Amino acid sequence: MSEAAAGSADDADPTDAVLRALADPHRRQILRLVRGGESAAGQIASHFELTQQAVSHHLQVLARAGLLSERRDGVRRLYALDPQGLEPVREMLSELWPSALERLKYAVEQDQKDQDQRHKAAEQKRRGRPS
Amino acid sequence: MTDSEVLTATVRIGAPPTAVFPYLVDPGLITRWIGEWADLRPEPGGTFALDISRTPVRGEYLEVEPPRRVVFTWGVAGSDSLPPGSTTVEIRLVPDGPDTIVELYHHDLPPAEFDGHRKGWLEKLDQLAGKVAGRDAADIQR
Numbered sequence: 001m002s003e004a005a006a007g008s009a010d011d012a013d014p015t016d017a018v019l020r021a022l023a024d025p026h027r028r029q030i031l032r033l034v035r036g037g038e039s040a041a042g043q044i045a046s047h048f049e050l051t052q053q054a055v056s057h058h059l060q061v062l063a064r065a066g067l068l069s070e071r072r073d074g075v076r077r078l079y080a081l082d083p084q085g086l087e088p089v090r091e092m093l094s095e096l097w098p099s100a101l102e103r104l105k106y107a108v109e110q111d112q113k114d115q116d117q118r119h120k121a122a123e124q125k126r127r128g129r130p131s
Numbered sequence: 132m133t134d135s136e137v138l139t140a141t142v143r144i145g146a147p148p149t150a151v152f153p154y155l156v157d158p159g160l161i162t163r164w165i166g167e168w169a170d171l172r173p174e175p176g177g178t179f180a181l182d183i184s185r186t187p188v189r190g191e192y193l194e195v196e197p198p199r200r201v202v203f204t205w206g207v208a209g210s211d212s213l214p215p216g217s218t219t220v221e222i223r224l225v226p227d228g229p230d231t232i233v234e235l236y237h238h239d240l241p242p243a244e245f246d247g248h249r250k251g252w253l254e255k256l257d258q259l260a261g262k263v264a265g266r267d268a269a270d271i272q273r
Contacts, residue, residue: 097140097235103164104154104233105144112146 018085021065026050027058031067031081038071038080138237148224148231152198155222179203189215199224205237 045055062068066085156173166181190204206215
């Protein structure tokens with residue numbers, strides 16, 4: 001796996017990098033092709049009506065997101081699915097409810113606070129304090 | 132089904148259940164914490180419709196017991212893997228002094244959806260990608 005690519009600017013959030021990598025149908029197709037085992041770049045490209053350059057770009061995006069592992073064998077580049085790369089997305093999905101509940105807490109408590117303040121203001125008005 | 136998964140989540144809120152409950156049944160309040168559009172008819176058999184990042188979550192309320200408990204079904208319109216009615220969400224509001232403990236149980240999720248089934252993962256990608264596209268669009272609008 002490429003260490004150098006891991007820190008590039010758009011990959012600041014690994015979840016975003018994975019999700020963006022998955023957002024393209026060609027890239028999802030590539031993942032399906034390599035899930036059974038290693039494939040060479042040329043082999044992968046033969047499944048698409050895309051330029052070698054375009055396929056190579058997609059492979060790089062997937063590798064940078066940690067979804068593909070990359071290995072050199074002589075002049076060939078071999079790619080395989082890296083299942084650990086999906087971990088950030090899995091985490092995101094399991095965080096759907098917890099993060100929603102955190103927003104619920106914030107909304108209720110914020111509204112409660114606003115209400116209390118309005119009550120206080122009304123009270124002060126009733127007591128005849130100038131506003 | 133015994134091999135289905137339950138996802139649980141919980142939070143403590145500094146307000147009584149009566150203050151929290153409307154956020155589970157009022158379209159204007161539910162969207163404060165989940166989704167961006169809602170159509171809710173909080174009665175047994177009533178509509179539960181929520182768009183979350185443009186993903187159309189559809190279902191119906193099964194039980195509505197103010198201010199302690201709601202149960203509704205949860206699925207995605209047009210989805211084969213998670214069709215409307217296929218899963219159930221139960222939210223309980225448990226009073227604890229001046230606070231409320233919110234307990235959420237998401238029942239009947241497909242078994243081991245993302246665990247150890249690499250294939251299952253990949254089959255989910257198209258659905259997931261739809262959510263991502265919606266999320267990105269939402270980011271742009273912001």
